Amino acid sequence: MAAFGTVFMPEMSIAQYRDGQWQSPRISAADTLSLHPGAHALHYASTCFEGLKAFKHADGSVHIFRLDQNVKRMRQSSELLALPEVDTALLEQMIVDIVKHFKRDVPEPPGSMYIRPTHIGTEPAIGKAASAATQSLLYVLLSPVGDYFAGGTRPLKLLVETDGMRCAPHMGMIKSGGNYASALNPIMRARAQYGADQVLFCPNGDVQETGAANFLLIDGDEIITKDLDSSFLHGITRDSILTIAKDMGMKVSERALSVDELLERAQKPKTEAALSGTAAVLTPVGSLIHNDQTITVGTGEEGTQTQQLRRALNEIQWGQREDTFGWLTTV
Template identity: 65%
Template sequence: MTAFGSVFMPEMALTRFDGEQWSNFEMVASDSISLHPGAHVLHYASTCFEGLKAFRHSDGSVKIFRMDCNIDRFDQSTELLALPSIDREQTRTMIMEVVKRFASEVPEVPGSLYIRPTHIGTEPAIGKAAAPSSTSLQYVLVSPVGDYFAGGADTTLRLLLEEDGLRCSPHMGRIKSGGNYASALFPTLAAKRDLQVDQILFCPNGDVQETGAANFLLIDGDTLITKALDDSFLHGITRNSILTLARDLGMTVEERQLSVDELLERSQKPGCEAALSGTAAVLTPVGTLLHQGREYQVGNGKAGATTSKLRTALNDIQWGLAEDKHDWLTSVSS
């Protein structure tokens, strides 16, 4: 089976900032870029990216899900990393054009075309450890994908609750930057090897936050609980979509601090469910929590009915099977 996100379309959209202005974007081969070995990104991690999807509907049309929200977050990450400001309209056009170019390659549902806008600092200046890159490169890659987790919606994950470590520096959490993912990689690999878990749920000082690549949601009956937005974790667009759909279904949504103690207590209730949300993960159920050497089964340990209902509600909009009441889809003209 081909790994998620490892197959790319042969071209991508690319533009360069020369210190004063962005160039007109062009479609170029997607198998390489040219960088000076002293490029700022290679030494000081001046990089951010986004992840969004385009879906093929039954009438043959292609729709991009919540593109404008991803551009908003891309712009925010760029600003917080002190990279040159993006041209939002050009970024939007680049996304539309590369999806249009490969519209025929968008898989049938449940597959999708994963879209990866990326922004990196390119100035060759290794003396700029405490200064931003004056030049940069922006490109948009696309990759046809299936499910992120093997087994799809029926998979239940094992999570290690980590109360001592952090996924990333607290003030960096809402930035979608490669360094944040890298900082979570070593402990996650160790936990997978030693404890046979799928992910670490980072809970510094008992505060339930997120895993290395997804937001965390707890469902107790008709109540959905998740951490309130702050700088310490990524403000997921799938998370926001799921919360909106939960409210549409009449559920109570609580965005607040959730402690490890409360999580473990609620998880033992028969109807309790937990899930990870993200563009790649969509909404993947959690069946087991591992804390201080003890395993806690979440509810009955299987994929729950409410998690399934919320995932279906989201997919139905993405796939064109339900009305797009919130105007989340953007059409790609042929």
């Protein structure tokens, strides 16, 4: 099986913004893009993206999960990066059209079609470091993916980092490549030094997120996670899990969580921790490294609450449970 996100469908949907308006989208070969070497995105990082999935149900129908929220977040990212405004109807149609184009190629559950809308500033102007790009490209790539847990779930080891940040505080809620790039070196150092899978960024002792996922602490029937602000990504999977948890009668506490409280609660036998994101939905966290000490979270294995929450979300995505929240868009 190829690595997640390395196989692409041969065509994509693409639209250009120029002369103050969006041009009509078209289906184009997905193996190349033509960009001027002075394109704004290449020099000043005017680029953002989204990640969502389409799922095939038992009757052969295909459904996109939380399309509206991903489009809304991409509009927000584009606005905060001073990119041309993304037209909601245009982007929704581009996503639906390309998924419909490759409808027969959507894998059966637990596989899915990963969808990657991307928006980049293309204006060839290297003198515009303090000005917005007036030209851009919006395109939608598709990547068929298999079961993220094909080899079985393995609880992750996180390094608790209290000095550094994943990205600049005012940039956290933007889904931009620059934020992921800024987290790479700390993650690589944590892997080399501690054998950690990821870094849990906790600037000044405030538990935020890892380099690529939101963090959830599950203590009994309570989920604790940082309240939304501009410093970290407003995950759509995070929101989905919290919504399901409330519906199941769990207590959801969106509030500040300190490292001290995290470490204290983590050592309770029934405590669980997990990372939420589009790829894996919920990935269990088995241990935390803090001040060169390893703290086991609960039993160190995946807990029943994590399993139950992930299963509930998967069942909605796969059409095995009623979509009472209106999260699925049929293509």
